[in-house]
Amino acid sequence: MARAGLTPEIVVDLAMAIIDEHGPAAVTLSAVAARAGVATPSLYKHVRSLAELTELVSIRVMDQLADRGFAAVAGRSGEDALRAYADAWRGYVKDHPGRYAAMIQTASPELSKAGQKLIDITLAALRSYGLEGEQAIHATRAFRAAVHGFVTIEAVGGFGLPYAIDESYHRLIGMVIGGLPKPV
Amino acid sequence: MARAGLTPEIVVDLAMAIIDEHGPAAVTLSAVAARAGVATPSLYKHVRSLAELTELVSIRVMDQLADRGFAAVAGRSGEDALRAYADAWRGYVKDHPGRYAAMIQTASPELSKAGQKLIDITLAALRSYGLEGEQAIHATRAFRAAVHGFVTIEAVGGFGLPYAIDESYHRLIGMVIGGLPKPV
């Protein structure tokens, strides 16, 4: 019988498809194996465990998020860059709420490397503010926390009526931006 | 043999103890039953399913959070009230990171009622700002998002070096407060 020709990357692809269709909780090795047309234990030739697979998924999601963010920030600066990044971030979550949910419920050393990309992009967007050291850290944390908090609540439908959510987000980002020193 | 004398409340108590000691992932009906000194299926006399138990746990956590918040806001107004609420919220998460993690990975209709308490407290803290309708909604969402985002990232150790985190939080809350119209 011909081989399925799996790789770790393809296994992650399949897991992502399951997340998109049925949510993060539906990601089991059985489900992935069924999609791959393979017996469950065969997956262990490509991933060490379910835990490793979910970690790889998280890294993939962070990378996708970073790609969108990077594209949004490129060629912009100051408030413009920050707002574009914030919108790109939220756009990704709205397009793929399951993926973001899958991402946030995993933590590991490997993951922090992927997460660093998101921080680096924030720093890049903040560059024109000329913040140094501690000031840059505070600004980055504030931006991350505001964006992540808003988008997380929205993804689980936590805002109740979906009334004027765009405007609420715009204002929150405006509060963060307004609390920064003026760009040089 | 004497009965264990369980109630749904006690079952939730035991689940909370497991969360505090071993994290949310360790909450299984087996583990709870072992702690209760009872066979696993006996728990079904008190909770309908594991899903219901985790939901009850989330509601309990939200209630505890609301109690702390209520106490913090009582007798304060304006910026003072908002900062006290923000500090109480974060204090709870620092005291019980596992509980907060357990809370955020559950969503259901029953839960939104408990979540409404947290929103009501925010509205109360905002009262002296005299915000009406849409303005109050935007302000509440911004506050929730900022607080929730920050404490969530902190709870998973997402800020890397634990350097000056108090100050970062203080500044973020300051950004939100600074973006509100002045209290009347």
Added chain:
DNA sequence: AGCGAAGGCTAATAGCATTAGCTTTTAAGC
């Protein structure tokens, strides 16, 4: 005392991750 409900039990089922060990395919080197 007796009766019914509530709270406990054991046994059984089904789904899950994981490990062990075997077989087949594939690709590389001669």
Added chain:
DNA sequence: GCTTAAAAGCTAATGCTATTAGCCTTCGCT
């Protein structure tokens, strides 16, 4: 082209999980 060894698949088995069914016992009330 043949050999060979690693890579990639398989089946079988283990042990954990939630859940259901059906039974027994304890408790509270009359």
